[in-house]
Amino acid sequence: MEPTTHRQVENATAPSAGGFRDPDGESSHLFGQPPAMDRSTFDRRQAEFWGTRTNLRAFDHPVVERFARQRVEWLAKSLGGPPPRTALDVGCGDGFGQAYMQRICPVIFGCDASPEMLASNPLPRSRLCRADAYQLPFADQSFDLVYCWELLHHIGEPERVVREMARTARDRVLVCEPNAWNPAMALFSTLVPEERGALRFTPLSLRGIMKRAGLRDIRVCAVGTFTPNRTPDRLSQLLHRLPYRVPWIGMYTIGIGRRG
Numbered sequence: 149m150e151p152t153t154h155r156q157v158e159n160a161t162a163p164s165a166g167g168f169r170d171p172d173g174e175s176s177h178l179f180g181q182p183p184a185m186d187r188s189t190f191d192r193r194q195a196e197f198w199g200t201r202t203n204l205r206a207f208d209h210p211v212v213e214r215f216a217r218q219r220v221e222w223l224a225k226s227l228g229g230p231p232p233r234t235a236l237d238v239g240c241g242d243g244f245g246q247a248y249m250q251r252i253c254p255v256i257f258g259c260d261a262s263p264e265m266l267a268s269n270p271l272p273r274s275r276l277c278r279a280d281a282y283q284l285p286f287a288d289q290s291f292d293l294v295y296c297w298e299l300l301h302h303i304g305e306p307e308r309v310v311r312e313m314a315r316t317a318r319d320r321v322l323v324c325e326p327n328a329w330n331p332a333m334a335l336f337s338t339l340v341p342e343e344r345g346a347l348r349f350t351p352l353s354l355r356g357i358m359k360r361a362g363l364r365d366i367r368v369c370a371v372g373t374f375t376p377n378r379t380p381d382r383l384s385q386l387l388h389r390l391p392y393r394v395p396w397i398g399m400y401t402i403g404i405g406r407r408g
Contacts, residue, residue, distance in 0.1 A: 188304035190345070195261065197342050198302065202268045204377040207244035211384045216248035216375035219324070219402075222371065222392050224252050227320060227404060232292035238281050238313055239299030243269035246375065251294060259284065281309045286316045289407075295322035298400075300357075301337075301345035310361035317407050321363055325349040327370050327401040336375075351396065354403045363405030370398030 178359045205212050232253045239245045240258025242265050249256055259279035260266050266276050279285050281296075281303065294317040298305035313321050326333045326346035337346040358366050371394060373387040392398075 175404055189392050190304040194302045194304075194342070194345075198265070199262050200264055201262075202242050202265055203244065206268070207242055207247045207270060209376075211374075211379055211381050212244050212376040213248075214384055215372075215374065215379075216244055218388060218392055219372070220248045222249050223322070223402075224251075226367075226369075227252070227293075227322070229319065231321065232364075234291045235293040235295060236284075236286065236291045236313075238284065238294060238296040238309070239302075240269060240271075240276070241265040243271055245295075245297035246271055246275075249295070257291070278405060282312065282314045284316050288315055289318040290316050292318050293320050293322060295324075297324045298326065300325055300344070302347055303345070304366065306348075307357050307360050310357055310363070312404075314362055314407050319407060321358070321405050323354060323358065323403045325354060325403075326402055327351065329370070330397050330399045333375075333399050344354060351401045354401050358403050358405045362408040364408050366403060366405040368401060368403045370394055370396050370401050372399040375399065 180318065184240075203212075207213075207216075224357070233255060235253040235256045237249065237256055237258040240246050240260050241262070243258065246256050246258050247270055256271070257275050257277070258269065258271060259277045259281075260269075261278065261280055263278060269276055273314050277285070281299065294313040296309075296313070300309060300323060303309050310321065313323075314322065326337060326343075326349055328334050328337065328347045333378060337343045341373065351370050355366055355368045358368075371392050373390045373392075373394065374384045381388070
């Protein structure tokens with residue numbers, strides 16, 4: 149298949165009962181069952197847990213909004229290059245990233261393996277699809293920006309997913325993950341079984357994953373002082389006033405790279 153053009157992405161048709169169909173009429177299995185793949189025990193457990201759950205707070209909860217707007221404001225200054233016209237949110241979940249990333253990019257598509265998460269996503273159904281992050285159903289270089297927010301620590305083989313993200317990106321790839329060098333995040337990830345995958349992620353390890361996935365011009369920063377789902381509202385208002393970039397021990401690590 150030829151790489152998808154800007155016009156093809158912007159004019160993509162809505163999902164039908166047989167799954168999303170691109171402008172060439174080829175079924176991409178998007179709202180249907182993703183292609184079957186072998187799964188590690190880690191992936192199976194994550195799928196079982198998140199397949200019937202959503203985030204603790206909706207995308208428009210005041211703490212979630214405060215968290216997302218602060219991140220997007222920083223990203224708008226840090227992505228570099230011309231603003232992306234099209235983007236794909238891999239593991240978009242209930243849309244808390246997509247809803248606010250529209251400030252940076254006007255046309256954002258999202259995919260997730262969880263139908264429960266997608267059902268809670270506020271974006272138009274024509275922009276959402278069910279898909280496997282290991283095997284994204286999009287042509288090479290389909291989107292200016294391909295990104296994920298807090299997805300990879302729920303994935304058994306994150307490097308494979310970043311490689312797929314790089315394949316479908318025309319230019320930039322953005323990855324946001326918890327930072328295990330932050331003491332509070334490390335404690336939380338240790339105590340909550342479904343979040344223990346976050347212990348694999350630090351600024352150094354994320355840089356290594358992105359480099360092995362074939363990305364270049366990689367920049368990694370530690371940022372953030374509170375989480376969107378568990379921080380009390382009043383506390384988040386106080387922490388929001390602190391500098392967003394916190395070298396080495398910020399609660400999250402963000403990596404930005406270019407397609408190799």
